[in-house]
Amino acid sequence: MLLDYKNFIPAEAIPFVQFLIYEHSFVLKIVNQRQTKHGDFRQLQHGKFQITVNNNLNKHQFLLTLIHEIAHHVTHQKFGRVQPHGQEWKTVFQHLMLPFLKPEIYPLKILPHLANYLKNPKASTDTDVNLSLALRGNSAEDGKHFIFDIPQGDFFEFKNTIYKRGHKRRTRFECLNMTTKKVYLFNQNVEVVKINS
Template sequence: MEEVLAKYIPPAAVPTCLELIKKNDVHLKIVNQRVTRHGDYRLLPDGSHQITVNAGANPYRFLITLVHEIAHLVAFKAYGRRIKPHGKEWKRTFTLLMLPFINPRVFPQQLLPLLALHFKNPKASSDTDAKLSVALGQYDPPTDKNYIFEIPLGGVFRLYNGKVFKRGQKRVKRYECVELATGRIYLFNPNAQVEQIN
């Protein structure tokens, strides 16, 4: 397991992650890239705990996702399965589990202030924290995608599912975009990755 983890997370994080996995009896499954999620936790019918994480994630996103999913398991064990999946118990647990990793041996210096801010009140996904998501994206392999905030006003873009939109004005945090086929208005986070159509 140590060799496997070393391929996916920063080397300095391996011992602590390995300890978390063993202590919580986690079956870690690394899967192909999914568009809708970075990872998930499941209590299997036989009582075992399975966590899946996308293989395509950069080491920092992979680590955050792995600890995020382990936090679900730890929070459910500590507080019972009736808690909200991303409620205060999970937030507290996730923050405590992440603290040993938030240091310059694990994360690049430029990510540390964003991580410290994020973990004051962690969101259900690091993707909903636009600043952190964009900063983490700098460590992803190169892609032909753009962020919504990079698309000019009135610019046209396509989603992974083929739907085509025209970018509108920014509201408070998100961008109002019109689906060209239906005329329906959708709100997009600024860090949503899309394919710009010229």
């Protein structure tokens, strides 16, 4: 079943998104949540192009992901095969996002973080902790907690594995995998399930 993307983005963004879809000719599919990515872009066997975006994103995350993927498509059209998140993609993405950088589309609590991220956009918005938290309204999914809310020394579950939260390094937390006894680094905005002791 094809879902209408207009229900997934801020109303003020619809005209320009419609223009981009018309101008660049691709199939947009809204799909169930994937753990490893918010969206993707690919060329299908018959030569058409497809963009997919997860259906669990809020309107601001969905719009940013959609433009991120459209930027891949435009970069492919203009430059052919280049580094996926290289300078060509960054420039195209920055250019495509400009019309959306206004308070009618992105609230003022998100705009400064979004503008800062767009100075040098990375492959995933989740790597920018401030933007990631702002896009989520600084609240974790129901039943989950951000890792920075877990007290040091307490246990939590992440992807069916128990960890013990350790010290904070500069930007990430050291966490001990209780099965393998190996230490892993977690970004501050990772959502985990707290284990009550």
